[in-house]
Amino acid sequence: MKRTIRTTALTVGALIAALGLQAGPAQADATAPRIDLRVLVVSDGGPATDAIAAELDAAGTPYTEVDLTSSARPTIDAGFLADTVDGRPRAKFQAVVLPNDNPFAAGSTEMAALASYEQTYAIPQVDAYTYARPQAGLQVPSSGGYSGSIDGVQAQVTAAGRSGPFGYLKGAVPFEDNSPSVAESYAYLSTPAPGADFTPYVQATIPGTSTQGSLVGEYRHDGRRELVVTFVYNQYQQQFRLLSRGIVEWMTGGVHLGASRNYFAVHVDDVFLSDDRWDTQLNCTPGDIDCTNSSATPNPIRMTAADVDYATAWEQSHRFTLDLVFNGSGSVDQREDNNGVDQLADKLIADRNQFRWVNHTYTHAFLGCGQDTTVVPWKCETNPDGSTQWVSRQTIDDEIANNRAWGQANGLPLDNSELVTGEHSGLYILPQQPDDNPNLAPALADNGVRWLAADASRQPGQRQVGPAATVPRHPMNVFYNAGHASEEVDEYNWLYTSRAQGGSGICEDDPATTTCLPAPLDTNTGYQDYIVPLETRIDLGHVLSNDPEPHYIHQSNLAEDRIAYPVLNGVLNGYDALFADNTPLVNLRMKDIGTELQRRAAWQGALDAGHVTAYRIGDAVTVQAPSGTDVTATLPTGTTLGGSAFGTAYAGRVSGWTPSSGAALTFALPPSAAAPAGTGHTHATATAPAPRTKVPAGVAQQVPSAPEH
DSSP states (O other): OOOOBOOSOOBOOOHHHHTTOOOOSOOOOSSSOEEESOEEEEEOSOHHHHHHHHHHHHHTOOEEEEETTOTTOOOOSHHHHEEEETTEEEESOSEEEESSSOOSOTTOHHHHHHHHHHHHHTOOEEESSOOOSGGGTBOOTTTTOEEEEOTTOEEEEOHHHHHTTTTTBOSEEEOOOOOTTSOOOEEEEBOBOTTOEEEEEEEEEOTTSSOEEEEEEEEEETTEEEEEEOBOOOTTSHHHHHHHHHHHHHHHTTOEEOOOOOBOOEEEEEETSOBOOOBTTTTBOTTSTTOOOTTOOOOOBOOOHHHHHHHHHHHHHHTOOOEEEEOTHHHHHHHHHTTTOOHHHHHHHHTGGGSEEEEOOSSOOOOSBOEETTSSSOEEOBOTTSOBOBOOHHHHHHHHHHHHHHHHHTTOOBOTTEEOOGGGBTBOBTTTBOSOOTTHHHHHHHTTOOEEEEETTTOOSOOEETTEEEEEEEEOSSOTTOSSHHHHHHHHHHHHSOGGGTSOOHHHHOTTOOOOOSSOOOTTTHIIIIIHHHHHHHHHHHHTTTOOOOEEEEGGGGSTTOTHHHHHHHHHHHHHHHBOTTSOOBOOOHHHHHHHHHHHHHHHHHHHTTOOEEEEETTEEEEEOOTTOOEEEEEETTOEETTEEOSEEETTEEEEEEOOOSSOEEEEOOTTSOOOOOOOOOOOOOOOOOTTOEEOOOSOOOOSSOOOO
């Protein structure tokens, strides 16, 4: 199992970088053209170009999008693509993404302008999804190839791909097959056309033969380079998520603004407490405010010392650290009820340095409005004047401070800037409480809280709550009230089957619910056979999407049947099977995730406002951003800034955040990072497109000989 990164940040260690000073040694070649670090995405509105744009967005890589479906779009000509700045020829885009190898009408002057631009400045072109044909360096599928579904196919990265842009993968590229009734992946598999200079990077076996057909490959012709992709995809499919990094690295030569890593963090809530258990007969959870059946008897779930031993052994075998989100009153109550004995707390405290710890408040009290639980669902209590009755600032202060004091008294290694409130309470919760508790922000300030957990399914974006920024967390669909797999399946069936099948009918009442089952799962096998693979795929999808937000489960899921581990193993083992050792999972604690999200937002804001300038001249990359905005870039190994090594190694490159003082930062690329070759011809001056804007477009796309799928 490969090592996971647990470092706190992706920052540059050099003092000059920390001060945001301009670097010295790199010199701009007097004859080399200026290549702006921006991508041109020519879109037809299809999923392939949208997926590449989404990848650039997630990484923070600037691009300009021209929409071919709008009549208001600009004409792509020499002036649109290049001009002259300070007497030096400038290419406005470092790469071009087209919907296919030629989306324009026959004899198009726009395609001619693009071809000339690519030849002049050595600009690579990505054919996002194209038909296999000689114009793209491939034989047509009817010449011994294949066109059709490749659902469930196991493609492979070739030796050229592993030594080139896809070197972060071990080799396997599995294509999804999530539904036997839905065609999910259409592709053209073909071999290089006779005489074509074509190098396959990803290929799969042509059905009925032993011949390998290309899915992704490089075609060199007429002084141009094209990355030819012959399968359709969208931004959520695993096969695209696996290959998207390589597509960006290929088209930018590994020199671009923005960065992408694969993150995974798991918070375990309610540690030291007991969690109420789902009742398979009553179809509710005794002890929960929504379970009003008079015959309901709570039967709580709580970890044992043996579960702690299992957790620490699991962590060590996977080289992964869990974040334990704790409530100290759970142990206090346990000792009061058991003559001072709490074997679970004794074991956790003894092994405290095996985990990261996060304050979850002392009693897990609800910190929003006062709850009227006489009705289902509950509603906010009101004052005599009709205003909302809020939990007081003093109560919130006590919940935070008392839990912190208990943790410190027991030697837990805390970071006092982090907080997870019970049920994410205090923050707004719809529909009952549309506003934050106004006493929450002052209490956070009282206690020095800077990072506050939120439920990503309800509040997906980071936002400010007084002095604290939220850290959205993904809820895993492993229920808090299940210690046994059979309980999880029974509740799953209740939630996601029809009333006629014994379920709650939520799917009938809410068409937006997508988890619905055609029939109840077998309580003996449904968890392992259905829920685990589904949840693993969802969580791994987050990991592969450059998403640092943590996932959360509950201590009950590490007890009894320990039902969380099959999902966690699926994510970690699945990841390990796909990625090379140079691309480990990044396992950050909560405050570092919050910092990453803040930096991204500030960087994206600077890009959107057009306040970032970045270009390459020869072996020098210059970036200028507003003072106080951290700059993010991905560059070749060996790049220096101010004479010191830049960035942290990841996926065969180095990347990181560099504080900016507002002055230009100049990165010196290593000699091995050859500058793009080009004649450096000067083109007519034109105004540069606005940063990362979607330019309205107009000419309808004409796909050359390619059927629609």
